[in-house]
Amino acid sequence: MKIATTLALSAATFMLAPPAAEGNCPDPDVDSTITLELGATALLPVGPNPALGQTLVASGNQVTAIDTKGFTSLGFSTMTGTVSNTPNPVEMGDGSGIYAAFIAQQDALVTRIDAQSMAIQWSTPLDSGTACGSDAITATAAIHLRRFATDNFKATFPHDLVYVATRYGCGNTTDNKVFALDAESGDPVWIFNSGGTFDMDAVLSDPFLDIEHDRLYVATDRTDPTQDSLFAIDTLTGNKAWSVNVGRLWTSPVVRGDRIYVVTLFGELKALSAADGTVIWSVANPTGQPVTRNLFTEFRAPYGGLMVAVDFAGGLWMVRDDGAAGITQWNVTLPAPASSRVAVDPTTGKIYVGADDGQIYQLNLVDGAVESSRPVGAKMGAIGVPTLVFGSINPNGDLLMMAGTANGALGKLCLPWTAERADAFAPEPGPVATAPGLCSAASDCGAQATQCAEWACVDNVCVTEPVPDGKTCDDGNTKTPKDFCKSGTCAGQSDCDLNLDSCSCTDATGQTFTRTLLAEQPTCPPPPTGSMVPKGDWCATEVSRVAADNLCLAHNTNARSVVTVTLMDQDSRPFTKADVKMTIDTGDGGAANAPVWIDPATDTPLQGTTVDITNGVSHGVVESARPGTYFAILGGQKGRSAGRAPYPIIVTARKEVGGVICIDPRTEQLLPVSVVAGDANDVCTLDSDTDRAGYLRIKVVDSIASNQPQAGAVVTVGHTVDNTFFFGIENRLIAKAYETFLKSPLAPDQPNTAKTDSNGIVEFFDFGNEMNGPFEVLVNGKEACVTEADAVIPLNILPLPCQQL
């Protein structure tokens, strides 16, 4: 059986052996930027049309069709109003090969153009009818295609629909509307808020269409603080499903699963229930900067729940939805302020963003580190939104990027670029803020911002600055009797934090836990994801957490694998030598797999690094760790002998140090764990038991967007050798039953198949020490990879962390 080619494999192949055919991307690291002059500002994302080999580009009042390969103009269409949106070409009707683009204009016209001839097919004025010259449309139209629609939609409407929201001028802040237009004629089918009953302010950003649930989500500005700013509209009727006031929204809502994500003008990122708009969590941009650019959400495998915003100061902010809260992962300031929102290539884990210095920067999605940059053309000026164009250029599957500039150029660049890892670009935390606004002085911002922060006015924006750490405060939680300010927030201290020597304690949620010794079964709760470890001897607990979740794993599936470990000092005190040790146990991989720890500050092996090989076991030990990010580069060969994985990363430390974030290089997921803390005389180490490393949990969903579990999906697991799929894992496979978890024990050399349960979950246990990842998985007889999203099959697989029993 042949293994399906995933995007990741294609990308990896591309990186190792860049194709030379067609001459598009002979070497992405060579300055391969090609520039086309368009004559007017071209900052909006471009609209690739792989089927026709064309790309539509908006510049000023014009939409130009570009030959994607030859990068020449094929024709253009000029509008009376400035083009406000991405000219995305879509195939209309039943897939008959007719492509159209719908253009929103700043003179309140919406226009359909033929995406091939560029001829205007219809223009519909959506002004308020008051002869107000400043009525406008600035939001991209949402296209509801019948061939992807629900049966209810098909039964209701004979044609595709186009949804357009207004941005009325002349002081009209209550009568804005959403039009559903017949895509063939441009005639209105229904009008939301036609009578002005919903007090709807201007729509400044693109509506989001949830085609599976016939819902349209429209965000608005909010002149009156009592106005609702997010509207859910039933697309079958044009009636309001619900509306809520979540703050001024200049950016688009995004729906993922059963949640809506919005980021307010004042820099608050919120997760809402798609059912009724209830706020699930809210997190403020730590820099305090407003956000006026659309959020980029990365929910594709192997990532999940990641959101990247570019704030008004041009800094990048990444937040992860961990289910219960939005966790800020990092803030990054580029050498020049970012001018665009970001694009992400999930196959390589790279972020691309334009900046005011005329460069496009490449960052690592996981840690935000700036890796490289390229100019777009010779002129300086702001760079527009980079658009990734996959595989449409030539059969080699080159990945290209296009981005326009403020001065009217369009650049085409090859990807990805070799990381340069300039230390000066390392992510840095910004000032802490919780609720910024606009101001000319701090007094405009109000009274004391919070118990632990004071208002300041920076660049006409209210930001909060932290009061000195240690000031007493009250977090309102009776379970945390002693609270103090720390980095601008009120840090509650629970019984578990304060009574470190007690064998039992009550945490901040009121739960009681028992601490036990290292060798015993631990029961203490793990700390919140990404959080610091409280002071004190949590040795047993933290060791157990590492063991239980088995998150710190290195994989060596390529010739060289890089594992990133970030150490955090909770009190900002430097580590001293021998505070922390990091070890990778590569089993019997021998010298070829010996890890080398690299300090990115100097790009040299860390001082004190030792590598010894005893009894066939390679160890790389770092003894001079300090706060920062380190890389372990594993040698070895691609193939089974060098592909033994996972290798447990053992992090040991003395007590009263901070946390550790380990990055699984196979999935590049953030896998936060806590430091293994011990005292000076009793350094704790993880007792890794690779014989029991095989707990595999797979969730099958109908689609990433719906996140609806698929019950009864037939899942078969195996692994690959030389592109051959093996159902079993040779004769050394060990199948064990675990009484409460057993769903489908594996058998040697047999197809290991099970059906998903009502939650779409299937679990496999204990592959023994032959767990050579990545595993391959068949779902309903189709091939997929558990660590990759496979766009070819209708099903998507969400990787869940492998856990050790």
Place this chain on the structure above:
Amino acid sequence: MRCRSWLYVSVLVLAAGACSSSSPPSSDPGPTVDEDAPAPAIDANVADDPAIQFAVDEAAADSESFADTFGLLGQRDLIAVFDVPDHAGVQIVRMDLINPQGALHQTIWRAISSDEDAPEKVMHPEYDQPLTVIPVVPTDGQVRMHIAIPIAGTVFTRFRLTGTFTAKAWVGMGHDAPLATGQFTMTR
């Protein structure tokens, strides 16, 4: 692009030859950019033309509370104000914005008329799209134009565009010297 000839005969008086042009104005790449030159702070030639002035909103424009520097987040639209001579029929007014790098940022078209029997819509002389005719009341033979430049939610705020922008206005298609010019500076 076809050129329609109905409803705007008077426009063509002002925009003579527009429809015979083989090069639509909007495809004009704008002024040549000197790649090595710094962004223009002040255009010396601008001061010689009748001024386009700018206000933070319609009320400020009505009260002639003009300014030349604006914060990007401070207003939804920027109102450009200038005078044009009144003529019978429908007049087409064009205003271009040139960005700090010297490239064309956008073109705004308006159709105006002081005629009581003016049509509600006319077709643009060169582009196959309708323009709403805005009723105007002349004073001493002059019409005071208020043209809103959308700021909030546009590329201005999405891409945080700052610097000094130049506005140039024409009556007609914009083939001649501009009727009025002005500059404003966007800041954070």
